[in-house]
Each structure stands twice: as structure tokens, then as C-alpha cells.
Amino acid sequence: MTLRLYDTRAAALRDFVPLDPENITMYVCGPTVQSGPHIGHVRAALSFDLLRRWLTHRYGRVTFVRNVTDIDDKTLANATAEEPWWALAYRIEQEFTAAYAAVGILPPTYEPRATASVPQMQEIVATLIDRGHAYPAPDGSGDVYFDVRSWPEYGSLTHQSLDAMEPAEDADPRGKRNPQDFALWKGAKAEEPADAVWRSPWGAGRPGWHIECSAMAKRYLGAEFDIHGGGLDLRFPHHENELAQSTAAGDGFAQYWVHNGLVTVGGQKMSKSLGNFTLAADVLAAHDPQVVRYALAAAHYRSSLDLTESSWAEAEAALGRIRTFLERAERSRGSLSGDGTVTYIPTLPEEFARAMDDDLGVPQALAVLHERVRAGNQAIDEDDGAAAEQALHQVRAMVGVLGLDDVPGGTESEGATASALDALVQTMITQRAQARADKDWAAADRIRDAIAAAGITLEDTPAGTHWSIDG
DSSP: OOOEEEETTTTEEEEOOOSOTTSEEEEEOOOBTTSOOBHHHHHHHHHHHHHHHHHHHHHSOEEEEEOBBOSOHHHHHHOOSSSOHHHHHHHHHHHHHHHHHHTTOOOOSBOOBGGGOHHHHHHHHHHHHHTTSEEEOTTSSOOEEEOGGGOTTTTTTTTOOGGGSOOOOSSOGGGOSSTTOEEEEEEOOTTSOGGGOBOOTTOSEEEOHHHHHHHHHHHHHOSEEEEEEEEGGGIIIIIHHHHHHHHHTTOOEEEEEEEEOOEEETTEEOOTTTTOOOBHHHHHHHSOHHHHHHHHHSSOTTSOEEOOHHHHHHHHHHHHHHHHHHHHHHHHTTTSBTTTSSOOOOOOOHHHHHHHHBTOOHHHHHHHHHHHHHHHHHHHHTTBHHHHHHHHHHHHHHHHHHTOSSSOOOOHHHHHHHHHHHHHHHHHHHHHHHHHHTTOHHHHHHHHHHHHHTTEEEEEETTEEEEEEOO
16 A cells, blocks of 8 residues: 655645655644644644654654744743743743643654754855845845745745735835745844844844744754645745745755644634634643544544534544443453454554555544444454454554554543542442342342443443443
8 A cells, every 4th residue: 555645735645755764754843832732733733643653653763853933923022021032932832742742642753942943044044145045135134035036936835826925024024125025034123132132144133933944854854854744824924935945945845745724613713813712721621631632633634623512522422432342352351252262463454554544544544443343342242252352453553553542541630530430330330239149129220220320331241240431
């Protein structure tokens, strides 16, 4: 099977042919740490976590870089006298890290901060000036701009003509040759903090947003790498500008451009500027982190995802069916006929792999997962130990690839609650067993009905009675 990915620049599905099959290289735009993460940020990071996990399964080694933009107009604007920009950036970075970790997003191979790569940014700017693709502003402001009309391929990522583009609003337009020219370097301003300034050949200042990712990608992955990822909203101007400045500087840059769809609210993009966002911390406080991961992964990564309360309920029910089967299958091992006659190696069903190879088709892969869960439950019901064991191994393999087996559990309080609930239910199960032993069927039925009314299902097996919460 051949892995295919939708490449935004080609506007088509392409066979994935890595530069080096022994080491897949991948750069994803990480957070601009101006304020805490909303659930859309988590969905974006999860999309590329799933891609990374699948690439690791297919190829073995993936060098995954996700940056932190810790110097930016918005970060400076949100800073206060009590919390300088660099302290704000660090605090918000930790909030993003915590949200990612909560839903089992693997840490990147490298997670560079923009402020640590300013010399590399200046090198690219100098190269662009030497090649005639950038110019210092003639007004002496210290600004340096990319000359979009000097690069005929500008617009190739988003398939736009230059004349149809809006003016770039990332710097003072007075020093620009063309309204669409964008800032590579921003001259220092009196109203901005003195410690947000670096020396440069063009005057003291700080980098523009777009040059940061070009420099960090090149520094950690080389002049040419396999995949550049990010949210759909980053295609223009951010990724368009990255592509232009890096290729104009002579670098091959990204071979594939992969973008995830956005989280919407009532069909409108979730964003901080619109004020319609849901903080990741609030979602994670209200729901099991594994449920959050499942809900965010259940839609195809390129589709829009409109989250409602039913999204969480559906994900909880689906995840509950998987968990119940795994628990049931583990309990049944050794008590079913035919068990132990065949040794199964955890392998992925061919249909699952085919779905993941088709532009990371997680919804179709989840359908295969649930089909195996149903088949495994049927095998247990029919006392078919060999089939149950095979289903168990396949389900384990699939949840492993999807990262549904390594999300941290709930809080200490939640763990204590679960233990208390288990103790209460086990007491009622013991009382019911005693009533049945005494042939007091009415009492046994009353206990069972009380348990059922609480939304708990009992399963009587040769190994004992087990309980689970309906879902």
C-alpha cells in the first residue's frame, strides 16, 4: 500500500515519497503564545500527532519539529508591567504543553522558540537582500520587506494572483514598494519593550512573524524537508510567505503542505479575535481527556469540526464500547474454549491500514476498530477463544496507533471517586450473590434492579460478576 496525502500546493492527493525513508522530516507551526489555548488549537496539534504516529508506524523514524512563537505583535500587546512579554510567553507555553499532554499528544523531537533562532533569521534576510528579493525601507525605520513582485511564484501555495491579494498589514506601509510586501525585519519602536530588540545590519529591531518559521525549519530539518503542517487559517499569508521567502533564498523547503480543518461554532471559525472560543482547560475539566481526544479525532483532519455537547456524549459512548471490550476480553482470557492454542502478534487489520494510508482516514479506521470490537464481543459470547484473542490483539494494535491507549487518566479526585464507586458496587454484587445462594430471588432481583437504575450493567461470567457503566 502507498501512503497518500492531500498536498495544498498541488491541490490534490499525492503519493508520499520521502526524501529519506529512514528519517521522515516534519515541521508544524506551533502556538503563538499570547493567550491560553482553545480547543481548536488542540484539534490542530492532534491532527499532526495522528499523522506523526502513522508515519512512525510506516517508516520507523520521524523527526518532528513544532515551534513556539514567543515574540510577536500580539504577545507584546498582551504583556503588562507585572508580567513582561517573555514571562507571559513562558506561562502560556506551559498552558499549551499541558493541554497537549492531557490528550496524549506526543512531545516533539525539537520544540524551538523563535527567540533562540534570531541569527538564523537574519542570515535568510541578508540572503534575500543579496538576491534582490528583499529591501530595507528607505525611510530609515529599520524595517526590511520581501519584494513579492520579485518572485514570480508568489501565490503558488494558495493559488492566488498577486493583484487579487489584500495589502500586508504587518508593518508600516510607508516604506513599501508594493502594498503586498511583507515584513522580514521590524525596526525598533519607542513604545515597545527595550528587551524585545536585537541588533541587526539594518538597525535594531525584531523578526517578522513569517521569517521565524523559515529559519527554525531550516535550522532543525535542513534546507529541504518532507512535510510542513498547520491549520487551514495559516495558508495565507503565513505559509504563502514562508514558502516564498525560503525558496527565493534558494532552499527547497517543504515537499508537501498539509493543513487541518478548523473547529467551528455554528459554522463560524473558532477564534480568539471573534470571541467564540472554548478554552481547552474548560473542556478538559469537564470531560475525560481520552474522550476529548476521540471526539477531536473522529472527523477527518481536513474537515471542519463543529463541536456540540452531543460530540462529547457520542465520543464517550464510542470509547466506552472499546474499553468495555478490552476489559471483557482480558477477563475472559484462559476461560474460553480454544484460548492459548494460537499465538497472535498484535497486527493492524488491512482495512485499517488502507484507511490510514488514504490521506489519514481516521473516521474509516475507527469504523474498522469498532467492527473488530463487535466481532470480539460476539466471539466471547460464542465461547470462541481463538477469535476473541485475535480481536483483542487487533484492537490493542489499533488503539495504540491512534493514541487511545496512552492518554493519562483522570485526576486523583476522579481516581478516588472511581475506587469508591467500585467498592459500593462490589458490595451490592456480594449481597446479590448471597441472596441468590439463599434462593431469595426477590431480593436478588431488587439488588440487580437498583444497580441497573444507576446506569450500571452486570455481566455474570464463570470467573465472577463484573460491572460497567452503560454507554
